Amino acid sequence: MIDDVRTGRLKAPEESALSVIACHREGNDxxxxxxxxxxxxxxxLRPTIAVSVFVAFAAHAMHEFPFCLGPxxxxxxxxxxxxxxxxxxxYPFFPAVAARVRETFEWQGLxxxxxxxxxLDLFGTDHDPAVWxxxxxxxxxxxxxxxxxxxxFIPQGGGDVRAHHRCPGEGVAVAVMKVSVNFLVRLRYQVPSQDLRIDFQRLPAIPRSGFVIADVTPS
Ligand code: HEM
Known part of the structure; x- marks a missing residue:
């Protein structure tokens, strides 16, 4: 697709990621x-599409915790x-991140x-009873x-995003989730009988049946 945009076989909107990246010129032009x-x-593309997992979890939460719907x-x-x-x-999306120690150090006696x-246990940290x-x-x-x-609070990695490897896409993920939740709350739909238990053995640990909705109409 990059090649097709460059040779004109494919037209992509100027502001799209495809066009921006295909046409980007380095310092030497x-x-x-x-x-x-x-x-x-x-x-x-990959992490933006991954936000769909959080959107499925948001729909799951709206169904399981209906007290949230009013506000x-x-x-x-x-x-x-x-x-x-x-x-x-x-929700258990990204369970842990792995690393290798660069310089020997001690922390809390370890x-x-x-x-x-x-x-680093992301899910465990976000569920630490000493904090939450x-x-x-x-x-x-x-x-x-x-x-x-x-x-x-480290669902997408920990530390300072400007200095460390914490996910720089948190703002994007939160923004996409907000648009999606605002869209979902303006729909009427049925949630047919399905298996909404979260499968912790799967990565990402989405509901076993996904989150299937039916009879969708604008409210
Ligand atoms: C579904 C939502 C997302 C999740 C769960 C997620 C999770 C993560 C995690 C766990 C890391 C590694 C952090 C670490 O090594 O300490 C990471 C890194 C990264 N993420 Fe995300 N992410 C998401 C969305 C996004 C989005 C929307 C973007 C950008 C469009 C993005 C861009 C990146 C980049 C570039 C890195 C590498 C950062 C680095 O190594 O310095 N992510 N993400």
Missing amino acids: SLLPLRVAAVELLNV LQAGYARYLEWFVQEVRRY RFERGRRVI SDPEAFRPERFGDQKVTPFN
């Missing part, structure tokens, strides 16, 4: 090598923010030897008084 441009396009339908922006953040905290592989009261409850309002730091 050269186009990106074809393979590099294709990888860059996938780097935008969402009323269009309270603050509640929408809390709801989306609680979906990212509560020694981390240089070269050792370590994993009643962590297994779905409670969007908790974000009204919870002190959120770069280390205690």
Whole structure:
């Protein structure tokens, strides 16, 4: 597709990621090598499509916790923010990230030897009872008084995004989720009988049946 845009066989809107990446010129005015441009396009597409998992979880939460529907339908922006953040905290999307220790260090009495592989438990951190009261409850309002730091709320990786490898797409994910939830709350639909249990053995751990809706009409 990058090649097709460059040769004019495919027309892409000027502001689309496909067009921006295909036509991007480096400092020396050269186009990106074809393979590099294709990888860059996938780097935008893949995680954006992955947000659909959070959208399925948001629909799941709207179904399982119907007390959220009133404030969402009323269009309270603050509640929408809390709801989306609680979906990212509560549901098990990205379980852990892995790394290798660069310099030996000690932390809370534990020694981390240089070269050792370590994993950071994202889901566990977002459910840590030392930080989150009643962590297994779905409670969007908790974000009204919870002190959120770069280390205690880490559904897309931890630390400072400007200095470390924390996901730089959090703002994009949250924005796409908000648009999607606003869209869903304006629909009427049925949720046919299905298996909505979350399959923790799967990555990502989506509901076993996905989230199937039927008889969809605008409300
Ligand atoms: C479904 C939502 C998403 C989830 C669950 C997610 C999760 C993650 C995780 C766990 C990491 C690794 C963090 C680490 O190594 O400490 C990461 C890195 C990254 N994410 Fe996301 N992400 C999502 C959406 C996005 C979006 C929408 C974009 C951009 C359009 C994006 C771009 C990136 C990039 C470029 C990195 C690499 C950062 C680096 O290594 O410095 N992600 N993401």
